[in-house]
Amino acid sequence: MSDLGGFSLHELFRAEAEAHASALSEGLVRLEAASDAAAVEPLMRAAHSIKGAARVVGLDAAVALAHAMEDVLVAMQRGREAVASARIDQLLKATDLLAGLSRVDEAGIAAWLGANGGAIDAVVAALRAPAAEIVAPAPVVPEPGVVASAVDPAPAATRAASVRVTAEKLDRLLQLAGESMLESRRLEALREGALELKRALHEVEDELDRVRGELRGAGLEPAVVARARRLVDRGRDGVVGHLLAIEGAIRRGEETSTALYHEVLSSRMRPFSDATGSLARAVRDLARQLGKEVRLEIAGESVPVDRDILARLDAPLNHLVRNAIDHGVETPDERRAAGKDPQATLRVEARHHAGMLLVRVSDDGRGIDLDALRERIVRRALASGEMAAAMDRQELLEFLFLPGFSTARQVTEVSGRGVGLDVVQSTAREIGGTARIETELGRGTAFELELPITLSVMRALLVDVAGETLAFPLARIERVVQPEHASIESVEGRSQFMLEGASVGVVDAARVLGLPSARRPDARESIVVLGSGEERYGFAVDAFAGEEDLVVRALDPRLGKVPHLSAAAVRESGEPVLILDTEDILQSVRQSLGAGTLRGAARASAASALASGADAVLRALVVDDSATVREVERQILARMGFEVETAVDGMDGWNTLRAGRFDLVVSDIDMPRMNGIEFVRLLRAEPRFARVPVIVVSYKDREEDRLAGLEAGATAYLTKGAFQDSGFTDAVRALVGAGRAKGGTA
Amino acid sequence: MPNDPPSTPEPLAPRGESGVAWMRALLDRPLGPEELAANTALVAARPAGEAQRTRGVLLFRIGAERLGLEAESAHRVVRSSPVRRVPHRSNAVFEGLANIAGELTPVASLAAALGLETGGLEGGGARTHFVVIGPPAARWGFAVDSVEGVRSIDAARTLPAPATVRHAADGCTKFLAAVGESGRESTVAVLDADRVAALLARRLG
Numbered sequence: 001m002s003d004l005g006g007f008s009l010h011e012l013f014r015a016e017a018e019a020h021a022s023a024l025s026e027g028l029v030r031l032e033a034a035s036d037a038a039a040v041e042p043l044m045r046a047a048h049s050i051k052g053a054a055r056v057v058g059l060d061a062a063v064a065l066a067h068a069m070e071d072v073l074v075a076m077q078r079g080r081e082a083v084a085s086a087r088i089d090q091l092l093k094a095t096d097l098l099a100g101l102s103r104v105d106e107a108g109i110a111a112w113l114g115a116n117g118g119a120i121d122a123v124v125a126a127l128r129a130p131a132a133e134i135v136a137p138a139p140v141v142p143e144p145g146v147v148a149s150a151v152d153p154a155p156a157a158t159r160a161a162s163v164r165v166t167a168e169k170l171d172r173l174l175q176l177a178g179e180s181m182l183e184s185r186r187l188e189a190l191r192e193g194a195l196e197l198k199r200a201l202h203e204v205e206d207e208l209d210r211v212r213g214e215l216r217g218a219g220l221e222p223a224v225v226a227r228a229r230r231l232v233d234r235g236r237d238g239v240v241g242h243l244l245a246i247e248g249a250i251r252r253g254e255e256t257s258t259a260l261y262h263e264v265l266s267s268r269m270r271p272f273s274d275a276t277g278s279l280a281r282a283v284r285d286l287a288r289q290l291g292k293e294v295r296l297e298i299a300g301e302s303v304p305v306d307r308d309i310l311a312r313l314d315a316p317l318n319h320l321v322r323n324a325i326d327h328g329v330e331t332p333d334e335r336r337a338a339g340k341d342p343q344a345t346l347r348v349e350a351r352h353h354a355g356m357l358l359v360r361v362s363d364d365g366r367g368i369d370l371d372a373l374r375e376r377i378v379r380r381a382l383a384s385g386e387m388a389a390a391m392d393r394q395e396l397l398e399f400l401f402l403p404g405f406s407t408a409r410q411v412t413e414v415s416g417r418g419v420g421l422d423v424v425q426s427t428a429r430e431i432g433g434t435a436r437i438e439t440e441l442g443r444g445t446a447f448e449l450e451l452p453i454t455l456s457v458m459r460a461l462l463v464d465v466a467g468e469t470l471a472f473p474l475a476r477i478e479r480v481v482q483p484e485h486a487s488i489e490s491v492e493g494r495s496q497f498m499l500e501g502a503s504v505g506v507v508d509a510a511r512v513l514g515l516p517s518a519r520r521p522d523a524r525e526s527i528v529v530l531g532s533g534e535e536r537y538g539f540a541v542d543a544f545a546g547e548e549d550l551v552v553r554a555l556d557p558r559l560g561k562v563p564h565l566s567a568a569a570v571r572e573s574g575e576p577v578l579i580l581d582t583e584d585i586l587q588s589v590r591q592s593l594g595a596g597t598l599r600g601a602a603r604a605s606a607a608s609a610l611a612s613g614a615d616a617v618l619r620a621l622v623v624d625d626s627a628t629v630r631e632v633e634r635q636i637l638a639r640m641g642f643e644v645e646t647a648v649d650g651m652d653g654w655n656t657l658r659a660g661r662f663d664l665v666v667s668d669i670d671m672p673r674m675n676g677i678e679f680v681r682l683l684r685a686e687p688r689f690a691r692v693p694v695i696v697v698s699y700k701d702r703e704e705d706r707l708a709g710l711e712a713g714a715t716a717y718l719t720k721g722a723f724q725d726s727g728f729t730d731a732v733r734a735l736v737g738a739g740r741a742k743g744g745t746a
Numbered sequence: 747m748p749n750d751p752p753s754t755p756e757p758l759a760p761r762g763e764s765g766v767a768w769m770r771a772l773l774d775r776p777l778g779p780e781e782l783a784a785n786t787a788l789v790a791a792r793p794a795g796e797a798q799r800t801r802g803v804l805l806f807r808i809g810a811e812r813l814g815l816e817a818e819s820a821h822r823v824v825r826s827s828p829v830r831r832v833p834h835r836s837n838a839v840f841e842g843l844a845n846i847a848g849e850l851t852p853v854a855s856l857a858a859a860l861g862l863e864t865g866g867l868e869g870g871g872a873r874t875h876f877v878v879i880g881p882p883a884a885r886w887g888f889a890v891d892s893v894e895g896v897r898s899i900d901a902a903r904t905l906p907a908p909a910t911v912r913h914a915a916d917g918c919t920k921f922l923a924a925v926g927e928s929g930r931e932s933t934v935a936v937l938d939a940d941r942v943a944a945l946l947a948r949r950l951g
Contacts, residue, residue, distance in 0.1 A: 179848035468831050513833035556843070556852055558884070558950055563834050568843060568850050576830045576845045 010106040013057045015164050017102035020046040022277055024069075024095045029280045032088045040077040047073055050098055061113055061120050062101055068127035069094050092281070094123045167308070170268065174456075174551060175570075177261040182574045184253035191250060194243045201236040208232060265551065268308070268456050272350040272359075273301035275313045279321055279348060286325045293332050293343040294325055300350035305357060306454035312431055313359065313451075316424040320361040320447050321346065323421065328365035328445050338442065340364070354475065356433070357453045362446035368439040370396055380405075381721035382699055383628075391628050397437040398626065401425040402670075402699045422670075424449070429672050458552050460579065462545040462571075463528065466510040466517035469577050470541075471550055471569065476582040478529040478536060480544060488525070497527070497538065504529060506538035507589050513564055517542075530582050530589075537589045548572060552579065561674070561682070563655060564588065583673065587652040591659065618736065619661060622646045623653035623679065624668040624697075632723060633666055633697070640732060650674030654682055662692060664736050669698040669709060677712045684713035693735035697722065799901055803923060803936055805894035809871055811862045812934050814923060817896045819939035821878040822847065826889055829853045839949035846878055846887055854946045856888040860918060879939040886946050899923045905933070918942050 027043045047070040054062035069091055075081040097120055104112040113120075208229045215222060276298050287294040305313070324346055332342035349360045373396050374388045382399065383391070399405055403422040424447065428435040433451035460471035461480065481499065488497045488506060495506040506527060510517035527538040550569035555562060555578075566581035620642040622633045634644045645660065647653035649671040657665065665683065669676035676696055683689045696714040698705065701721075709717040715735055722728040802817030824846055831842040838858040843850045853876065856862070871891040878887045907919040920938040924931045 175848035515831060515833055553850060556850065558852065558947065559832065559835055562832060565833060570845045570848070570850065574845055575828050576843045576850055578830060578832060578843075 013053045014102045016053045020050050021095050021099035025281045026277050028091050035083045044073040064124050065094050068124045072127050090126045174264050177264045180257040181261050184257045187250045191246050198239045204232050269304040270307045272303040272305050275310050292329050295343050295345050297347045303350045316427045324363040328363040330366050357451045359449040364444040367441040458550050460550045463541040464543045465541050466515040471577050471579045481527045504536050504538050506540050509539050509541045531586050617643045618663045619643045620664040621662045622666045625649050625671040650679030665694045680712040800898045802896050803899045804896050806890040807892045808857050814934045814936035824876050826873050826876050851885050851887045853887040880943045
């Protein structure tokens with residue numbers, strides 16, 4: 001078997017069919033809009049390629065489909081047949097079947113063909129039916145020369161020339177390219193060696209000259225010395241020649257390896273248009289199906305996006321577009337009645353902003369009725385009327401990201417959003433971004449995803465802390481300052497300095513990170529300011545060590561989630577460097593300044609003395625990303641006599657939990673950075689928390705969500721409706737009572 | 747030295763031009779059918795293990811201790827490079843991460859893990875090389891103070907690992923081997939790479 005780079009023949013067919021099918025799909029929609037015979041050519045080629053590939057793997061059904069498509073396309077190109085919507089529909093149907101086939105693995109082929117055989121035959125038959133039976137308008141007759149010389153407008157041609165490489169292979173290539181860059185720098189040592197040799201030969205020359213001088217003084221002129229001198233001369237010339245050759249080799253090696261490195265790196269970036277290719281088709285089909293008129297505008301198609309992010313963007317983008325057409329956009333009659341253009345505009349836009357990629361899907365449809373939404377939340381017992389009334393706009397809109405929240409028909413009619421939007425939010429969070437909704441009643445709705453541009457390269461500020469080099473993502477730094485030593489003052493045992501008229505608290509980086517250091521914290525004068533507005537903190541480090549572009553690598557999975565770290569990298573010098581998670585650091589700093597753990601030993605020991613007392617107050621930790629829910633839970637628990645601490649997400653919760661003693665943990669599931677499932681799992685993995693009762697309170701009320709929570713280690717799983725009745729307080733009483741009896745602390 | 751020492755893998759065979767030529771000649775020579783059959787038989791017989799007459803053992807020193815590792819379980823031996831401590835994770839055993847041939851590899855202190863006598867050198871030894879063990883997804887590097895190279899050990903001169911475990915090193919020992927000139931030989935504990943890796947993994951996180 002020849003080397004297919006780890007892919008089987010069938011997998012290669014699938015890859016090829018998938019690429020061509022998506023090119024066909026795009027091209028057909030474009031052809032329908034512009035009825036341009038020149039645009040037929042690449043489609044013909046795509047159909048032809050699929051036919052050939054299908055023949056290689058012996059998929060006769062695919063051969064028949066592609067063949068029928070090709071024939072119709074040839075007829076269109078030659079002007080024998082017009083480009084008609086009904087024909088395009090058939091061709092799209094055939095394309096869908098081929099795309100479907102490309103998603104089936106070898107083992108599933110027989111079953112797939114069994115299930116779709118009828119559909120394939122029907123489409124083939126329809127395509128084989130003469131065009132006259134479908135349409136009769138005047139054909140577009142191109143001049144033959146024009147077709148041949150036309151510049152191919154479709155990306156199909158470039159796509160066909162691409163190959164597939166596994167992500168691991170690309171990562172390894174990148175590592176090796178980085179290594180080869182370092183290797184060529186290490187050749188410098190050879191140059192040093194040659195220089196050394198040159199110096200040594202120079203000394204030999206001097207020595208020979210002295211010998212010759214002395215001998216001449218004694219009246220001797222032996223030929224052997226002159227010959228030796230000439231030989232040494234020649235040797236020295238040789239070394240100099242080598243030195244030049246080595247320097248040239250170093251330079252070329254460095255240039256080539258650097259170019260290789262950047263090339264491999266950039267192979268990870270693709271234009272945003274890769275993610276929008278299938279949208280035109282989706283918009284066309286859905287609008288046609290729902291009897292709506294929608295114009296799709298795409299902006300920022302050339303914006304480079306990391307391929308890993310692009311791959312993840314596909315599903316959410318498709319979802320947002322479908323959602324907008326299904327629920328956001330009104331029918332042409334409704335629009336006319338509202339004094340709007342009967343054709344709605346759906347805009348998909350990508351741009352870079354402040355080191356992030358913004359993807360925005362906006363419509364000029366009916367917008368979301370917040371009052372109706374609030375009503376719906378209360379009716380579904382997700383919050384009390386009082387709670388819902390207190391929720392702000394963003395908090396209310398957050399409900400739309402809840403799985404299954406508005407699948408019910410009446411909601412789609414009233415406010416109209418939410419089918420599967422949880423996928424959009426969870427995907428954004430998984431790749432380190434956020435999802436946000438903006439809406440104006442009657443004017444439209446916009447979903448905005450803020451995502452990292454790449455997961456692979458990051459501009460970073462390097463700092464020294466306790467002998468280690470650490471990296472701050474540059475985009476996350478407010479600023480860096482080196483205040484005069486005297487301007488850092490101590491107030492109530494807390495260091496702070498004045499920045500633009502505001503006082504900014506300073507914490508010692510080594511201490512937060514738990515890196516033992518001999519330096520006194522007040523000796524550090526290099527300060528990285530994180531956060532914004534009122535929430536700014538100074539992070540005191542030993543020194544700034546410059547900026548560098550780092551190629552980000554995931555931390556070794558064996559380390560688990562390391563607090564305060566997000567990733568690792570190898571510097572240009574070959575040194576390893578760890579990349580800090582600034583959000584996590586801010587949380588810790590906020591926490592420790594609040595709890596006073598960084599303020600001195602006295603307070604901490606008083607707290608632990610209190611905690612160890614037999615009559616210790618019961619302590620509860622509330623983890624939820626909604627301020628409203630946190631407050632409701634805090635109040636209920638406080639009324640029950642708990643001392644309550646709160647955390648805004650799983651990561652924050654985990655750090656808080658480990659810093660104190662808690663008799664009860666109440667956690668949400670859906671949270672940024674670390675969700676409730678991960679949090680509970682992490683907590684259960686630690687022996688000292690194994691018996692702490694954990695109540696999960698989530699909006700998710702499906703059985704599978706409940707099971708996932710309990711499997712992770714939750715003691716009880718309640719839905720937020722439990723606040724309505726005594727469900728929550730009953731659970732707390734039952735669990736903490738039992739917990740205390742077992743623990744024997746009562 | 748004005749430049750970083752190269753951290754290329756140390757070849758365990760002859761070095762330099764002659765070594766390369768020798769290796770190439772050795773590897774490029776055509777194999778006759780008998781030779782091929784003999785080699786096949788040799789490779790096939792390897793899993794039998796006990797029947798082997800000699801074993802390749804990588805010998806190295808950590809502090810005052812001389813230790814061994816079966817040559818085939820050492821993934822590579824490289825010049826040492828800086829180790830980054832990992833906040834909240836680094837401890838006496840898990841030192842941190844190092845860039846080993848382009849891969850960020852966890853580095854551990856074998857001395858701390860095995861409770862070896864380092865003769866007051868605790869962490870301050872020469873640390874000339876990293877020995878890398880473990881499969882790709884579970885690599886470990888540990889620093890050694892010198893590498894003696896690979897020696898052939900006569901299987902007849904090996905002893906089973908001590909039955910009673912006095913310290914962690916005993917628990918990780920595969921067998922004891924006598925090395926050196928006859929008459930002046932000393933006994934070296936040859937470590938079991940799998941058990942060492944498992945021991946290190948327990949101290950991670």
